[in-house]
Amino acid sequence: MGAGAVGLFGARSARAAQAAAPGAGAGAGIGPGPYAVEGMAAYSATQPLRLLKFERRALGPKDVAIQLHYCGICHSDIHHGREHWRQEPFPLVPGHELAGVVVAVGSSASRFKVGDRVGVGCMVNSCRHCSMCNVGLEQYCENGATFTYGSKDRDGTLTQGGYSTLNVVDEDFVIRVPDAIDLADAGPLMCAGITVYSPLRRWSVGPGKRVGVVGLGGLGHMAVKIAKAMGAEVTVLTTSPDKVADALRFGARDVIVNPDSADLSRHKRSLDFILDTAPYKHKLDRLFTLLKQDATFCMVGAGKVSEPYEIGPFSLLAARNSYASSQIGGIRETQELVDFCALHGIRPETSRIAMNEISAAWDRVVDKKARYRYVVDMKA
Amino acid sequence: MGAGAVGLFGARSARAAQAAAPGAGAGAGIGPGPYAVEGMAAYSATQPLRLLKFERRALGPKDVAIQLHYCGICHSDIHHGREHWRQEPFPLVPGHELAGVVVAVGSSASRFKVGDRVGVGCMVNSCRHCSMCNVGLEQYCENGATFTYGSKDRDGTLTQGGYSTLNVVDEDFVIRVPDAIDLADAGPLMCAGITVYSPLRRWSVGPGKRVGVVGLGGLGHMAVKIAKAMGAEVTVLTTSPDKVADALRFGARDVIVNPDSADLSRHKRSLDFILDTAPYKHKLDRLFTLLKQDATFCMVGAGKVSEPYEIGPFSLLAARNSYASSQIGGIRETQELVDFCALHGIRPETSRIAMNEISAAWDRVVDKKARYRYVVDMKA
Numbered sequence: 001m002g003a004g005a006v007g008l009f010g011a012r013s014a015r016a017a018q019a020a021a022p023g024a025g026a027g028a029g030i031g032p033g034p035y036a037v038e039g040m041a042a043y044s045a046t047q048p049l050r051l052l053k054f055e056r057r058a059l060g061p062k063d064v065a066i067q068l069h070y071c072g073i074c075h076s077d078i079h080h081g082r083e084h085w086r087q088e089p090f091p092l093v094p095g096h097e098l099a100g101v102v103v104a105v106g107s108s109a110s111r112f113k114v115g116d117r118v119g120v121g122c123m124v125n126s127c128r129h130c131s132m133c134n135v136g137l138e139q140y141c142e143n144g145a146t147f148t149y150g151s152k153d154r155d156g157t158l159t160q161g162g163y164s165t166l167n168v169v170d171e172d173f174v175i176r177v178p179d180a181i182d183l184a185d186a187g188p189l190m191c192a193g194i195t196v197y198s199p200l201r202r203w204s205v206g207p208g209k210r211v212g213v214v215g216l217g218g219l220g221h222m223a224v225k226i227a228k229a230m231g232a233e234v235t236v237l238t239t240s241p242d243k244v245a246d247a248l249r250f251g252a253r254d255v256i257v258n259p260d261s262a263d264l265s266r267h268k269r270s271l272d273f274i275l276d277t278a279p280y281k282h283k284l285d286r287l288f289t290l291l292k293q294d295a296t297f298c299m300v301g302a303g304k305v306s307e308p309y310e311i312g313p314f315s316l317l318a319a320r321n322s323y324a325s326s327q328i329g330g331i332r333e334t335q336e337l338v339d340f341c342a343l344h345g346i347r348p349e350t351s352r353i354a355m356n357e358i359s360a361a362w363d364r365v366v367d368k369k370a371r372y373r374y375v376v377d378m379k380a
Numbered sequence: 381m382g383a384g385a386v387g388l389f390g391a392r393s394a395r396a397a398q399a400a401a402p403g404a405g406a407g408a409g410i411g412p413g414p415y416a417v418e419g420m421a422a423y424s425a426t427q428p429l430r431l432l433k434f435e436r437r438a439l440g441p442k443d444v445a446i447q448l449h450y451c452g453i454c455h456s457d458i459h460h461g462r463e464h465w466r467q468e469p470f471p472l473v474p475g476h477e478l479a480g481v482v483v484a485v486g487s488s489a490s491r492f493k494v495g496d497r498v499g500v501g502c503m504v505n506s507c508r509h510c511s512m513c514n515v516g517l518e519q520y521c522e523n524g525a526t527f528t529y530g531s532k533d534r535d536g537t538l539t540q541g542g543y544s545t546l547n548v549v550d551e552d553f554v555i556r557v558p559d560a561i562d563l564a565d566a567g568p569l570m571c572a573g574i575t576v577y578s579p580l581r582r583w584s585v586g587p588g589k590r591v592g593v594v595g596l597g598g599l600g601h602m603a604v605k606i607a608k609a610m611g612a613e614v615t616v617l618t619t620s621p622d623k624v625a626d627a628l629r630f631g632a633r634d635v636i637v638n639p640d641s642a643d644l645s646r647h648k649r650s651l652d653f654i655l656d657t658a659p660y661k662h663k664l665d666r667l668f669t670l671l672k673q674d675a676t677f678c679m680v681g682a683g684k685v686s687e688p689y690e691i692g693p694f695s696l697l698a699a700r701n702s703y704a705s706s707q708i709g710g711i712r713e714t715q716e717l718v719d720f721c722a723l724h725g726i727r728p729e730t731s732r733i734a735m736n737e738i739s740a741a742w743d744r745v746v747d748k749k750a751r752y753r754y755v756v757d758m759k760a
Contacts, residue, residue: 085693085694131673137673140698140700142649202700293512296702300697302697308690308692308693309691310690310691311690311691312689313682313685314465314685315705316679316703317679320520320706321704322676322702322703323691324701324702324703325694325696325701326697327697
């Protein structure tokens with residue numbers, strides 16, 4: 001897909017591309033910007049997304065411009081768009097599972113060249129000098145990572161996300177997509193994939209370990225595949241009876257349907273680790289009974305801030321368990337996850353949709369109808 | 381104190397002792413029982429404690445009979461007595477911080493002899509063969525530890541606790557009190573001491589570590605002394621401004637008063653571990669901001685079951701923290717804690733009261749007036 005196709009909406013796309021890169025050829029990349037871009041934005045917490053035309057900054061020395069081909073839809077996009085977490089700076093273009101092709105490279109950027117297949121996840125910058133950044137934990141940057149949308153960028157502008165035609169990103173926050181991974185499958189690795197991979201690594205999931213995965217959605221289905229590839233035995237806990245066959249197909253050895261009411265006694269103290277990917281508040285105390293002595297339950301599916309999780313005074317005490325949480329992963333670790341997926345042939349289960357279908361897709365995600373990740377196709 | 385003084389209430393005591401040990405001399409111990417005992421029992425969740433006369437079983441081969449001199453008052457006694465945790469089998473004699481002297485020894489008991497100074501904590505038995513018992517974690521016995529009161533004992537009777545004149549306990553669940561520790565100080569080590577020592581060890585508190593202790597009560601003040609002796613720097617968080625001087629005297633380096641409203645920014649991400657000893661639900665999210673990256677917050681102060689703790693979806697995620705809980709400690713570890721206190725000259729701060737003052741003491745504990753552990757003196 002050449003520079004001439006930057007943009008989404010037919011004639012408007014072409015105009016946008018021309019504005020962005022007058023005279024640039026496909027092989028040589030496009031000009032240094034600034035770039036006229038089109039995206040789908042939330043304008044309030046209640047309205048459907050609508051078109052937003054905006055500008056991406058001109059290439060800085062270490063920036064690359066990425067023509068976006070695909071962007072995954074994460075439940076976090078919905079939490080942001082519907083203001084479940086905070087007041088948002090509308091209009092806001094969500095999307096933090098970006099996949100595309102490099103179309104321009106800054107003067108001192110050295111890691112990528114025009115034509116490279118790349119992805120971008122939840123972060124586009126961090127302070128680079130704190131103790132967290134120094135060890136590759138940019139997501140925990142002590143001075144605050146710059147998130148892909150809704151953050152204040154270095155130049156004071158608001159970052160806008162991947163439901164758009166092009167982005168300009170510091171190359172240090174760009175992930176290389178190996179040839180073995182279809183670009184349409186790359187986006188969901190950048191958030192869903194790394195968000196589950198990082199805690200599975202942190203809590204030493206591997207051969208001989210028994211892992212529970214709560215929620216079989218965008219994150220959960222990746223967690224099953226990744227934990228299985230790591231050598232673990234996976235038990236899925238889902239509220240959707242019609243996902244059982246899929247869970248087994250993804251590699252689960254066991255499935256517990258409706259864990260709120262199911263008889264869990266057979267599974268008591270059987271799991272070395274539980275990863276909870278459900279994006280809304282739900283009951284936790286029963287689930288803790290599945291943990292072995294001293295084992296950890298890690299929540300990665302952040303719910304509404306107005307609905308804190310509840311933990312009974314004895315539910316962790318009974319076997320000295322821990323309830324933890326984890327946030328995406330660092331840049332190096334994200335590259336590691338992408339390479340791991342390439343090596344093990346792991347891909348997300350996706351449904352491609354067009355830009356104007358995003359709002360409908362959000363509704364289906366909330367209704368647990370996604371199977372398992374919607375990916376916006378900028379060309380559709 | 382010889383066998384003739386077994387019991388508490390003057391003439392009644394003498395009668396009880398005679399019933400328990402007809403003709404037994406002080407040096408030779410008393411007879412094999414069964415033993416007539418007097419205790420202070422809760423008869424309902426709302427009434428003051430009242431005298432209960434009951435019988436302890438005859439010595440089994442591995443049992444020892446312990447004439448109780450002292451028993452600490454733990455907030456858990458109040459939670460049980462007031463049915464904050466479950467329906468209780470009234471009449472119930474609370475007390476799981478027992479200290480006394482061995483007055484009779486079963487035929488094959490070998491670890492103790494008459495006259496030995498001993499303590500008993502929260503457990504008096506466990507299954508002895510599960511994976512937890514096998515590694516000295518009897519408190520997490522997979523078949524259910526037998527707790528010192530309110531549990532079904534091996535013989536089907538209800539266990540009754542340490543607010544009483546004598547107990548019969550399997551010697552494997554009896555702790556030796558070193559000479560360096562006054563018997564009046566030994567009781568609070570058996571629950572308060574081990575409950576804080578075990579997680580401090582589990583989460584590797586030691587030199588160079590900065591530890592927060594939430595709540596400066598029976599458990600909290602022991603946590604400060606023990607963590608200090610382990611080499612850590614201790615920060616106390618308390619709702620009682622008048623405890624600041626004590627906190628520093630016990631070894632704290634810093635005190636934060638009213639953590640719910642205090643400016644915590646100075647302490648942000650400063651602590652390697654937090655031990656929360658407050659026995660009722662309180663706000664946690666602000667406290668998590670004090671934890672360093674990947675650090676653990678351990679709750680040992682179990683509140684009412686009707687009031688689960690609340691954790692916001694981002695409060696642990698921000699620095700990949702864990703919220704854990706821990707329950708007393710195993711028998712070997714309890715002996716280790718007692719020996720540690722002897723070695724380091726650590727003693728609880730106690731106020732001695734008589735048996736008939738227990739109900740009043742409970743009220744003062746709830747009102748945060750205890751400084752810092754009430755100890756029932758069976759002779760008073």
